[in-house]
Amino acid sequence: MDYIEINHLTKDYGNNIGLFDINLRIKQGEALGIVGANGAGKTTLLRCIMGFIKPTTGNITIEQKDTWLKSAEVKHLIGYVPGEIAFPELRSGIEFLKSQAEFLRLKYFTDANSIISTLKLDTSANLRRMSKGMKQKTAIVECFMSKPKIIILDEPSTGLDPLMRESFLKLLKQAKQNGATIIMTSHLFEELEEICDRVALIEQGKLKEIVSTSKIKRYPYREYNISFKDQKEYLSFCQEPFDIIDADVDINQVTIKVNKKNIPNLLSTLKKYNLSYLTENKYTLEKYFNEFVKKES
Amino acid sequence: MFSKPLFKQSCKANFITWLFVTVITCIMIAMVIIILGTLKVNSVQTSMMNILISDTLESTIEEYSMKSYAIADTTLKESSKYYEEAKEFFESQSANMEENEVIIEYNELIASGITDSEARNQITSNKSELEALAINLFIDYYLIHGDMESSEETINFLISSIVHKFSDDLIQSGVSETTQTTLELIVASIDDYLNSTNKNVQDFANQLIPNIMSEVFYSFSVVQNDKTIYVSDYFTKDAIYETSYTSIVSYRAQMAIREEKLWEEFQQTSEYETMTEEERQEYIDNQLSEYEEVTIINLSESLLGQLPEAIANSLTELVEMDVYGLVIGSLFYKIAGLLLPIIYVIMVSNNLLASQVDNGSMAYVLSTPTKRSKVTFTQMSFLTLSLFAMFALLTITSVISLFIVSGGGISISIPQMLLLNLGAFLTVFALSGICFLASSWFNQSKYALGIGGGISMFFLVTTILGLFGSSSIPQAIRIESMNYFNYFTIITLFDTTSILAGTLDYLWKFGVLALIGLITYLIGMIKFNKKDLPL
Structure with a gap:
């Protein structure tokens, strides 16, 4: 029995919309990312985990408890940042946080306070008049203040400025270090790559592919764009025994793919040339998935 | 079963509305009672x-x-x-009774065992009517006076x-x-x-x-x-x-x-x-x-x-028309006085469930270890208790007002006033159940308000129309056919006529109203428990 199990989960809304036979096993302490186009079914999956909707068939269990039948019980373990933040009718941020603390039966507010200062959040501001970023921060505080064992995030860094996003990711990493299990959806591949152990691709309700980020990191090839001072050098290099995957004669640029082991060889070869620039196209998760999607069609 | 933080949240969100409605309604009943009790009601009548x-x-x-x-x-x-x-x-x-013929004969007859009336008959047997009368009177005189x-x-x-x-x-x-x-x-x-x-x-x-x-x-x-x-x-x-x-x-x-x-x-x-x-x-x-x-x-x-x-x-009937029963019983407690509490109930029952599902804030409540049944029970309790508090204050205000004008001729007694308030509470309680059901059923505010509010308002308007055909209006000016409207509203179950007449018909109808409230609340609770929430 794994910590979180998604077994043959189907939620059929008709017209081929919903989730269809999703199977996932998540270990304790694992961080799982979920990507997919808008409308693919990511939020539906999170709603099922949160017990907001009932599966048509199949189920999800957390610590062997069904998330629909034992929804409230399971919430003891969960911290949640929803995709669209909608606060209840209360005056200020601090009032909301105190109210949630009561709902969660939190005894101490110290954790909340430390996160509040980390994110530089003004909790006295009026809930109705907060900016998207402030709302997001407030939601993040609410999620982390109970030190949850399972953290569920639906596009958590939207609305955060880059600085705040850094702080948030630090928070997340810290939680992971402390043993939390994380499920997050995002459109930002970099942050998924940074945090997650595995990333799943959901397309039209079906789980198409799941890849571990370490695999991405261990990718044996590097891609470089090399631009030469003049056409002569450019043409000359084209004769070299390297795997040239793209060439643009107008800017004297070639794109080559080279095995990591072969890099010293490349560099010594390049010594002979006059270069304009040399840049790397990093192999990322995004690239991986783009290639995957291309292969599919 | 009961969530304190949720209850607190509901109180904070709806307190102003509750206060406004309660104060205005109390002022209204106080004004109605005091005006009716002090001014001349109807000089023509x-x-x-x-x-x-x-x-x-x-x-x-x-x-x-x-x-x-x-x-x-x-x-x-x-x-x-x-x-x-x-x-x-x-x-x-002759003056001496002992020597009187009639008396002697009478005494002899009595002594021989004959009854008084038999004796008289015998004595007067062959006399004329007037003579007989005179003799009878004479005997009466003798019996009373002797001499x-x-x-x-x-x-x-x-x-x-x-x-x-x-x-x-x-x-x-x-x-x-x-x-x-x-x-x-x-x-x-x-x-x-x-x-x-x-x-x-x-x-x-x-x-x-x-x-x-x-x-x-x-x-x-x-x-x-x-x-x-x-x-x-x-x-x-x-x-x-x-x-x-x-x-x-x-x-x-x-x-x-x-x-x-x-x-x-x-x-x-x-x-x-x-x-x-x-x-x-x-x-x-x-x-x-x-x-x-x-x-x-x-x-x-x-x-x-x-x-x-x-x-x-x-x-x-026109002359004996109970103006107080009409104005306070029917007009206020079934229509004018119910209007604001009904509006309160429509708005608040939406606020408690549908509105929060609609705007997504219900996600925060349900992201905590709070069962859905706890949510509905807490919100149900808030709605019912706030209504109870509202009508308790209304009752106190109406009773105090009655005391202030006591002697002013208002024919409604204190127990009757208490029953009127109870009836109004049960009516609004039943309507709150219907609105709560709409709020638990629908995921969008507009439907909760539309259906719950629509039904409640429909009942209220039919009661107004039905008033013209009801027994509180004297026959001389009643429009009998309008009474049909009273069959289409549950407010009819609030039988103010029975309360003011002292009969007991209102009792079972109170029971029905309470039952309507309880059943609708229950169905709402069950529905909310089972449905998908788009949060």
Whole structure:
């Protein structure tokens, strides 16, 4: 029995919309990312985990408890940042946080306070008049203040400025270090790559592919764009025994793919040339998935 | 089962609305009660009522005057006949009873074991009617007084026996027990009459009866609809005398005309020739006596009596209309006073569930270890308790207001006022259940408000329309067909008419209202538990 199990989960809304036979096993302490186009079914999956909707068939269990039948019980373990933040009718941020603390039966507010200062959040501001970023921060505080064992995030860094996003990711990493299990959806591949152990691709309700980020990191090839001072050098290099995957004669640029082991060889070869620039196209998760999607069609 | 933080949240979010509605509604009931209790409600209605009462009393005076006159006429005619006879007979007897023939015979018969009435029959067996009467009176006298005393005393005895017969007849006819003054009046008058030379019975009675009536009726009072009506408020003694006198005169005139006609007709018949004077007079008298009752009824008919029954009833109903019951019972507690609490219920029940699902904030509640049933139960409790608090304050305000104007004529008692408030609470409770059900069922505010609000408002509007056909509106101005609307609203189950009339019909209907509330809340709870939430 794994910590979180998604077994043959189907939620059929008709017209081929919903989730269809999703199977996932998540270990304790694992961080799982979920990507997919808008409308693919990511939020539906999170709603099922949160017990907001009932599966048509199949189920999800957390610590062997069904998330629909034992929804409230399971919430003891969960911290949640929803995709669209909608606060209840209360005056200020601090009032909301105190109210949630009561709902969660939190005894101490110290954790909340430390996160509040980390994110530089003004909790006295009026809930109705907060900016998207402030709302997001407030939601993040609410999620982390109970030190949850399972953290569920639906596009958590939207609305955060880059600085705040850094702080948030630090928070997340810290939680992971402390043993939390994380499920997050995002459109930002970099942050998924940074945090997650595995990333799943959901397309039209079906789980198409799941890849571990370490695999991405261990990718044996590097891609470089090399631009030469003049056409002569450019043409000359084209004769070299390297795997040239793209060439643009107008800017004297070639794109080559080279095995990591072969890099010293490349560099010594390049010594002979006059270069304009040399840049790397990093192999990322995004690239991986783009290639995957291309292969599919 | 109960979530304190959620309850707190609901209180904070809805307190201002609750306060506003409660304060305004309390002010309204206080104003209604105080205004009704201090200002003159309806002067036209009051004067109509007074006219009808005085007319009814007048009709009663006339009726009894004429009846008493008819009795006096008969009694006095008879008694003056035997008075003479008795007087002669008494005077002819010797003063010593022991030597009196009649008494000796009577005692012998009694001693031999015969009953009193048998003895009398024997003694009077071959005597004329008048003689028999005289002898009987003599025996009565002997039994009461023993010895024959002065002639004055004898005459008093005779007169008092006549008076007693007369007042017995009066009492039997329905005029209440004659008072002491009345008896003295009768004695004095009859004494005068019997000793006067010009003995016209009818003129005498015409004088006597109005005197009696003015004595009797002046102290008369009758209880109607928990109110005591004193005749002395409407008539002076002189006025009673006048009314009585005039009615007797009319009666005599009618009977005289009738008698003349009877003679005319009688003279045409064959029997007329064969009868003696006496026989003819007897025949006519018998015929006349049949006309007595009809004539009295005709001459003493009241205003209302002259109208067809349906109209008389609706007029009475109009005059007796319970304005307080109408305004406070029906108008306020079923319509005007319910309006704001219903609006409160529509808005708040939406706020508690549907609105939070619609805008997504319910996600925060349900992202905590809070069961859905806990959510619905807590919100249900908030709604019900806030309503209870609202109506508790309303009850207190209405009872205090009643105290302030006590004596101002408001016909609603404290227990009735408590029941009215309870009924209003149960009605709004039932409606809150319906609105809560709509709020638990739908995921969008617009549907919760539309359906819950729509149904509630529909019920309220149908109650307004149905009011015009209901029994709180007097028949004279009621629009009967509008009563159909009352079948389409649950507010009809709040039976204010029954509460104010003191019957128990309202009780089971209260039960139905409570049941409607409980069932709708329950269904709402179950639905919310099971459905998908788009959070």
